[in-house]
Every structure is written in structure tokens, then in C-alpha cells.
Amino acid sequence: MPTLADIDTPAALIDVRRMQANIARMQARMDGLGVKLRPHVKTSKSLPVVRAQLEAGARGITVSTLKEAEEFFDAGIDDIFYAVGIAPGKLPRALALRRRGCDLKLVTDNVAGAEAVARFGKAHGEAFEVWIEIDVDGNRSGIPPEGDALLDVGRALHEGGARLGGVMAHAGGSYAHDTPEALQAAAEQERAGTVRAAERLRQAGLPCPVVSVGSTPTALSAQALGGVTEVRAGVYVFFDLVMHNIGVCTMDEIALSVLATVIGHQQEKGWAIVDAGWMAMSRDRGTQKQKRDFGLGQVCAEDGTPIAGYIVESANQEHGIVCRADGIDPRIAERFPVGTRLRILPNHACATAAQFPAYHAIVPEGVAVWPRFYGW
Amino acid sequence: MPTLADIDTPAALIDVRRMQANIARMQARMDGLGVKLRPHVKTSKSLPVVRAQLEAGARGITVSTLKEAEEFFDAGIDDIFYAVGIAPGKLPRALALRRRGCDLKLVTDNVAGAEAVARFGKAHGEAFEVWIEIDVDGNRSGIPPEGDALLDVGRALHEGGARLGGVMAHAGGSYAHDTPEALQAAAEQERAGTVRAAERLRQAGLPCPVVSVGSTPTALSAQALGGVTEVRAGVYVFFDLVMHNIGVCTMDEIALSVLATVIGHQQEKGWAIVDAGWMAMSRDRGTQKQKRDFGLGQVCAEDGTPIAGYIVESANQEHGIVCRADGIDPRIAERFPVGTRLRILPNHACATAAQFPAYHAIVPEGVAVWPRFYGW
Secondary structure, eight states: OOOGGGOOSSEEEEEHHHHHHHHHHHHHHHHHHTOEEOOBTTTTOOHHHHHHHHHTTOOSEEESSHHHHHHHHHTTOOEEEEOSOOOGGGHHHHHHHHHTTOEEEEEESSHHHHHHHHHHHHHHTOOOEEEEEEOSSSSSSOBOSSSHHHHHHHHHHHHHTOEEEEEEEOOGGGGGOOSHHHHHHHHHHHHHHHHHHHHHHHHTTOOOOEEEEOOHHHHTTOSOOTTOOEEOOOGGGTOOHHHHHHTSSOGGGOOEEEEEEEEEEEGGGTEEEESOOHHHHOSOOTTTTSSSOOBTOEEEETTSOEEEEEEEEEEOSSOEEEEETTSOOTTHHHHSOTTOEEEEEOSOHHHHHTTOSEEEEEETTEEEEEEOOOOO | OOOGGGOOSSEEEEEHHHHHHHHHHHHHHHHHHTOEEOOBTTTTOOHHHHHHHHHTTOOSEEESSHHHHHHHHHTTOOEEEEOSOOOGGGHHHHHHHHHTTOEEEEEESSHHHHHHHHHHHHHTTOOOEEEEEEOSSSSSSOBOSSSHHHHHHHHHHHHHTOEEEEEEEOOGGGGGOOSHHHHHHHHHHHHHHHHHHHHHHHHTTOOOOEEEEOOHHHHTTOSOOTTOOEEOOOGGGTOOHHHHHHTSSOGGGOOEEEEEEEEEEEGGGTEEEESOOHHHHOSOOTTTTSSSOOBTOEEEETTSOEEEEEEEEEEOSSOEEEEETTSOOTTHHHHSOTTOEEEEEOSOHHHHHTTOSEEEEEETTEEEEEEOOOOO
């Protein structure tokens, strides 16, 4: 098995020890709260990572694309929730998965979508299981827990012949917080709104067995999850600088990094140029509006030790500019000579990972190649 | 052959008629200026696109990764310039390409890099051809045309046994301009600095046959290219909203778009939610600091007609938020019902294209699938 020294740059490294600790931490938390964990696999899109989550106790997976559903179903995973509002044009692919035995669950937040699923299901003799997306914080999609729209969608599904499987919410607004108190409040808001929606459906005589909530910040902050049956979370498996700024992980828990090589300098400017540009790091600037801006990433030594104050400040497609965040290091070329290898911690693990066809996973015996897929 | 209606979303569409016009325009310009065109294929990473460029008259290609060099050499293209400063650790892969018959040219901007190439070449009996990167606008890498460093690097290559093949520059600073006068001045600055560097090398008794400059804005603005032997440019093949804001293309010339489907609304906010999030569009916000901010993209009808004032304002991984740029459209759900298909023009074609495993190319007979690769 190759060692780290054999790996060409740029490469997406997984610190498997950290990843396993992150998985164990989240699973223990969900076990303690008495809910199932359904990890969102959009973060890794890699079977060895998802297998580790399932082996630790996760029950089923969440996906963001039908491609993910197809890939993981082919690998033997059949309890799959596709968490993006179903586009009517994707129903034939969803049907094909169900016909092959996949327990695929869909979601919608509107009557038109609900009717389209019910109509297509009826035409093809398939009772699709559909969940209703609830809006708990005005962040993106979903129906408010109060108001007529929720019951309208519920009835369109139930009376149209689909299986109303439950409600789900994603507290995307939690990403804006960075104190335990605010995160706990966001988690409670997510829980309360979703449970309230489920109760209203049940009071109206509609079925609602599943109550699904989730985001990494709220999952790691919730104090109690009464009425919730399962939690979805994704980025916790790797963590990243955005999660570090939110306060739900330390820098030492970030399991994904990009290995890069110094290829030149602009000494007067205090720049070292590395071969990891935005194609490797992604263009995600998630820490820009947070309490600490890491540019495009935090610089670490090749062994993973953070080098305080050094970030990837900007990038072109295959060039990253490494410098001090707070001024010019006039000795940058001595500090990081040409050929120096560095690890860069990413702002957003989901975005950075997506740039790579495979991970290089650091295991006790060396470095294993873990394939990763992309596309839709 | 499938038609556009058969294509699932999100998809990366190429308007092949526009692409061919863009290729013809740049080739005619370079022919008129009396220089060779060596297109940068990092934009498309797709053989049918690159073949169209070569068939129109391009001579050789520019690549940003050794993976691109390997893929296109395997497809029969042997005149390849790898335009990112060589990392010493990549020399074995470069050697393997040369041993297979690829006329691969490398670049460096420092003595350490030059010595590493010369030393590795001597140890393996290979005289690598290396160009020297010149810094013409303080934008990124490169050596100033004046000063000792240029001659130091030239001698390290030449006397070390490598083949000093020429000089090259990239006027990345041209992206900050948006008037013909400023762009023409940037092009002249790029030309003059690079030619000056070549003259200084020659005066010192060093060889410098190639004088290579390029960026899409300067290539389309240069009034004369005396002393230049070739021009490199990449994004012109597709164009994008950044190039539109710079003023080197019209919106009607943008050949790449993302096909998306409406999956829901937040009517009070004036939002339509589409299934093209940042995973499809990329996180590139290149128009943010330009004269017109298109968010993550300009919304068009499915047939490609721009819908003035509607942009993708923000995005999650698989959700894009479509709205008016200047306020709330209270009738957004009537305008774009669930299931509506839209095309989104990207800020930065290189970044958006990179998110897709293949293009869907609109040709007279229907829609062809053009594979695209990624990785390093």
C-alpha cells in the first residue's frame, strides 16, 4: 500500500481516525437522544465512508441526487430518502429504483408536486412514499407548520393515492449561529415546527409516521428531540472550517484536507504559490461572513499540524496563493521552499470533496484509494 | 438521437452553433494578428470541443493539469504546454509522457524549479523543454521582465541541460477591466513585458524561440502582437457572464448553460426553487465585483432566451433560488410553475463546466453527449 509520500498533489486526504471519531460522536449523541440517524451522504459520495456510518449504527441514508440513490442502492443500501423536492421529470428514474426494490422516499412542499407524484404513481401502479418538507426558519424550501398549505399538500398526496410517509425539515438557518444558546434554540425551533406539522396532519386524519429533522449544527446542539423519529446530518463525517466557526467541532476534528505542493513564490508580497487552486479547494467562501475568515482554507504542515495565521488567501484554477492572513511574511520562500507539501483544511467539506474523483484515506497501513462519484 | 426534452436536469448544455462561432472569431483574430493560437483546454476538458478548435486552425494546446496532458495525448494531440509551474514531484509523470512521444513543455518561474527539472532530466537522460513564466501585471506567478531573476532562471535551465524553449505570460489582471481602452492597454502591457523578457534572454546569449501570451480579454483586445509567436486563451470557447461584463462578448454568444427544473416556490419572498444549486453552477461569484452582479447566473427560458432581471440569487448544494434581481415578483409561481425548465448562464464557464461528467451538446440532429473528465 502506498504511503503519503507517494501521493501526487493536489489530493483529497481523509484522516480516517478522525472520521471514525466524528461518526462515533454523532451516533452516540443520536442514540442518547433516542432517535435514528439517517446520514446525508451528499458530503462524501463514497461507499467506504457510508459503510462506516452504517456499521456504526446509522439506519438508512439521505441523498441529494438520484445518482446517489442509484449508486448506493447498487451497493446494497435500500432505505433511501431523496431530500430534494421531486421534479416531475425525475419520476421515471424514481420509479425504476422502486421497481428494483429500493425503498426510495421522495419529498415535496407544494400541491403541484404532490399531484404530479400521485398522478404518475397511479398511472404506473406505484404508491410512492412521499414526505412533506416543512419550513422552520425561512431559509429555503418548505411549508410553514401552520396554515392551510400543509393540509392541502397532505391531502393531495393521501387522497391521490401516494403514501404520506411523514414530514421533514432542515434548519439551514442554524449555519448563521455560533453560540451554544443560539444553536440550541435553532434545534428546538426545528424540532418544534416539524413536530407541530406532524401533529396537524394527524389531527386532520392523515398519516405521518416519520418526523425527520436535521443539520449538523442542530444535531450536535439539540437538548431533547421529543416527537422526532430520525435525524439527518451530513458534514459531521468530515467537519470543516465553517463548522469550526459555528463552534460544533475543533480544528483537530476536521478529517478532510487537500494535500498541495509549493511551486513558486512572490517574495515581496509574502506569497507562496501552491498547486491547489479553486479547482481543488472549490470556490466556497463559507467563512467569509463568519467570525474568522480563512480565505479558501487553513494551511497545515504535511503531517496535518495547523500553521497558525497562514491561509490560502485567493486562487486561480490551479494556483493557490498561501500567505499570512494578517500581513506579509518576508521570509515565505524560506519557510515554504519549492517542493514543500502542505495540507489545506477546507471551508466546506461537501464542496471541496466534490472536486475530486477519489479520496486518499490515511489508514494505519498507508494510504487507501476510496473512489468518489459525481454528477446527477 | 435524443432531443432537449429528453434530457434530465441539471445538465450542462453546449450551444454548438455559438461555440463554433466563438472558435471561428478567435481563430480569425489570431490569423489576422499573425500569431499561432494554442487554446487552453482547461475550460472544456472535452475532446469534441478541442477537436473543433484544432480543426479551425489552432496549433497545439495548453493544459492546466498533467491529467489533461495525458488524456489529450492519448487522443492523438502531441503539442502540449503545461502552463502551471512544475512541482518537482510531478517530473516522473512528465517524463513518462515525453518518453511516449508527447512534445510536452513545462514552465517555471524560479531557480529551485529550474534546477529540479534540469537535475531530474540529467539523471534520466531527458532534456525537458521549459518556458519561463513572466509576471506582467502582478497578478499571480512569474518573474518581472527586468532584474536578475530572469537571467538566473534562464541560465539554470540552459546550463543545467534543459531546453529553454521560451517565455510565457498570462495577463490575469485584464479581468479587472471593462473598457476597450483599458483592455487594449492590458494587452499591450502583456505583449511588451513578455517580448522584453525574451529580448533580455537573447541578449544574454540564451535561446528563446517562443513568446507566448494570453488571456481571453487581452487576446480579443490586442491591436498588434509584434514579437509574440503564440497566444493562449481558454474561456472564449464558451464565454460567460464575467466575459460579458468585461465587454468581450455579448450575452447571445455564451455557449454554455445549465438546464434546470423548477421544484417549488416561496411565493411571499418571490422565489422559485430550481434543481440547480451550487453543485451545478459552482460557487463562482465572479460577477460580484463587476459592473453587473448576476448572483450565480442569468435565468433564460428553456430555448435560451434571457429573461431580463431574473437571476439565481443564491444556492444550496442542490437548490438554486431564482428571483428578480431588483425586488420581489409576487407572481413568481405563475411565471415559473413547478416543472418549468430554465437555462442558466454561468458566471464562469470553467468552474460551472467542471461540475459535470458530460456536456449535452445541442446539434442540428438533437442532443449529443460529449464526455468530460476531471481530476489531476
